[in-house]
Amino acid sequence: MAFETERLILRPWEEWDAEECYKYAKDPRVGPAAGWPVHTDIENTRQVIREILMVPETYAMVLKETGLPVGSISLHFHSDLARKDDECELGYWIGVPLWGQGLVPEASRELLRHAFEDLGKARVWCCYHKGNEKSKRVQEKLGFK
Numbered sequence: 024m025a026f027e028t029e030r031l032i033l034r035p036w037e038e039w040d041a042e043e044c045y046k047y048a049k050d051p052r053v054g055p056a057a058g059w060p061v062h063t064d065i066e067n068t069r070q071v072i073r074e075i076l077m078v079p080e081t082y083a084m085v086l087k088e089t090g091l092p093v094g095s096i097s098l099h100f101h102s103d104l105a106r107k108d109d110e111c112e113l114g115y116w117i118g119v120p121l122w123g124q125g126l127v128p129e130a131s132r133e134l135l136r137h138a139f140e141d142l143g144k145a146r147v148w149c150c151y152h153k154g155n156e157k158s159k160r161v162q163e164k165l166g167f168k
């Protein structure tokens with residue numbers, strides 16, 4: 024399954040995305056803020072793609088302009104926050120060079136639509152680590168309470 028927004032395609036991750044993904048995931052400003060360790064090399068990224076990202080409802084955010092993945096967005100079921108069947112949790116990250124263009128809010132709006140309309144969820148959760156003002160802003164803009 025894939026989705027399209029104005030500037031993005033959201034589609035499942037593939038192992039051959041490793042090189043692009045590593046470019047962004049090796050930056051210490053990305054992973055730790057989202058709760059995962061900095062990627063150490065391309066093989067590490069390939070393993071993460073295989074074992075963590077290639078699951079249902081996790082999507083590579085691909086820039087239409089270049090056709091290349093620049094971040095990831097997902098709906099998690101039965102996470103720490105989403106404990107009931109009619110709930111899920113939204114998670115996201117995007118590479119530093121792409122920050123500040125509203126791309127994550129754009130992708131999130133489509134995934135929220137998908138969660139409520141297609142999957143019939145009643146509630147979507149989202150969280151950020153204390154001090155992550157950028158993610159807090161995203162959630163404010165999306166209307167999370």
Ligand SMILES: CC(C)(COP(=O)(O)OP(=O)(O)OC[C@H]1O[C@@H](n2cnc3c(N)ncnc32)[C@H](O)[C@@H]1OP(=O)(O)O)[C@@H](O)C(=O)NCCC(=O)NCCS
Nearest residue numbers: 053056057116117122123124125126127150151157158160
């Ligand atoms: C949080 C994150 C997903 C935001 O994505 P984004 O597509 O840049 O979102 P936006 O463009 O809406 O920017 C959100 C806020 O980040 C801040 N920001 C934007 N560009 C920035 C930059 N280059 N440097 C520092 N802060 C910046 C601004 O406060 C902005 O809010 P504003 O729209 O009111 O100005 C992204 O910064 C990221 O991936 N961070 C690391 C991983 C992470 O924190 N994931 C979320 C875990 S809960």
